[in-house]
Amino acid sequence: MAARTLVNLPKTAKRGQVIEIKTLVSHMMETGFRHDNVGAVIPRDIVTDFVCTYNDAEIFRATLYPAIAANPFITFHTVATESGTITFKWTGDNGFDAEASAHIAVE
Amino acid sequence: MNGPAGHIVVVTLLLCTPPAVAADIPLDQRRSSYADMTPENKAMQDEDSSNPGMLAVLDGGALWNAKAGALGKSCADCHGDAAESMKGVAARFPAFNQSGGRPIDLEQRINLSRTQDQKAQPLAFESKEMLALSAYVAMQSRGEPIAQFDDPRLKPFLDQGRGLFNERQGQINLSCAQCHDDNWGKHLAGNVVPQGHPNGYPIYRLEWQSLGSLQRRLRNCMIGMRAEPYPYGALENVEMELFLMWRARGIKMETPGVRP
Numbered sequence: 001m002a003a004r005t006l007v008n009l010p011k012t013a014k015r016g017q018v019i020e021i022k023t024l025v026s027h028m029m030e031t032g033f034r035h036d037n038v039g040a041v042i043p044r045d046i047v048t049d050f051v052c053t054y055n056d057a058e059i060f061r062a063t064l065y066p067a068i069a070a071n072p073f074i075t076f077h078t079v080a081t082e083s084g085t086i087t088f089k090w091t092g093d094n095g096f097d098a099e100a101s102a103h104i105a106v107e
Numbered sequence: 108m109n110g111p112a113g114h115i116v117v118v119t120l121l122l123c124t125p126p127a128v129a130a131d132i133p134l135d136q137r138r139s140s141y142a143d144m145t146p147e148n149k150a151m152q153d154e155d156s157s158n159p160g161m162l163a164v165l166d167g168g169a170l171w172n173a174k175a176g177a178l179g180k181s182c183a184d185c186h187g188d189a190a191e192s193m194k195g196v197a198a199r200f201p202a203f204n205q206s207g208g209r210p211i212d213l214e215q216r217i218n219l220s221r222t223q224d225q226k227a228q229p230l231a232f233e234s235k236e237m238l239a240l241s242a243y244v245a246m247q248s249r250g251e252p253i254a255q256f257d258d259p260r261l262k263p264f265l266d267q268g269r270g271l272f273n274e275r276q277g278q279i280n281l282s283c284a285q286c287h288d289d290n291w292g293k294h295l296a297g298n299v300v301p302q303g304h305p306n307g308y309p310i311y312r313l314e315w316q317s318l319g320s321l322q323r324r325l326r327n328c329m330i331g332m333r334a335e336p337y338p339y340g341a342l343e344n345v346e347m348e349l350f351l352m353w354r355a356r357g358i359k360m361e362t363p364g365v366r367p
Contacts, residue, residue: 004165008156022154026162029316070316071159073151 140301160363167243176227268350277334307364
């Protein structure tokens with residue numbers, strides 16, 4: 001099953017308003033430090049990068065590490081400057097790639 | 108009272124004191140374990156976009172509509188819109204299964220539909236697919252009160268479940284009731300002992316970093332008690348599930364619950 005994403009931000013905002021953005025992505029975040037039942041290392045499989053763009057301008061970026069829990073929940077704030085599309089992109093080990101976007105109307 | 112004789116009297120008196128009998132929690136005091144969570148945990152559950160259980164619900168919705176098995180039928184082909192057809196269903200499980208002559212839980216009911224009506228392979232307990240589908244079905248009962256479980260055919264199984272709940276077991280000789288009836292609201296190490304109601308299953312447990320079924324939780328508790336857990340699907344697990352649901356009758360469903 002493909003990765004699932006959930007994003008939450010206001011549909012409308014006033015120009016200059018600080019808005020909260022919440023994001024969730026389904027990923028097991030396998031640390032690479034665990035062993036299976038015969039002692040073999042379970043290879044690392046994590047989300048490594050998260051980028052948020054607002055009308056194609058990057059506004060937030062995060063690098064993720066093995067200590068981050070499964071299904072990473074990232075929330076942050078930005079200033080609503082103009083109407084448009086906010087896009088979220090997660091990339092990681094083994095070619096992991098997930099994307100979500102939401103529209104915001106700024107008045 | 109000094110000397111050995113005095114001590115013997117005291118010891119005898121202690122031995123004569125009736126053991127603290129697990130009393131049922133009065134119905135008006137029964138509450139979801141949600142009440143024992145931190146504000147942060149509650150916030151995670153309250154908002155669908157921050158509840159990681161909802162990721163599995165999205166998968167479950169896709170599975171509901173996916174054709175499966177030799178007959179190429181989806182759940183939706185028979186049951187239609189789950190928001191209507193599955194509303195309140197999870198609040199009534201485990202339910203008596205006539206052909207098997209025993210109660211079955213929601214997961215087993217899903218597999219019955221798969222094997223009989225879709226001619227598909229049953230899904231393994233705790234598989235990603237089973238958790239997703241059961242979360243999707245159970246979420247349709249969110250806000251619905253847990254049923255009364257007054258089907259007389261369930262009675263002997265419910266009584267068995269009550270027995271298992273009250274029975275001391277394992278290396279530390281502990282019963283479920285000693286924590287969840289007698290000492291709820293107090294602390295076990297740093298954690299609040301909840302009443303242990305099954306109204307949010309499958310739950311997203313932060314400790315597991317994944318969704319898990321009620322049977323997983325029961326096995327988890329039994330391992331903690333150093334008792335031998337019953338295998339997935341065992342009648343004993345279903346009897347305990349049944350007793351726990353009856354014990355939680357009237358409490359509103361919260362699936363997918365988030366728990367610490």
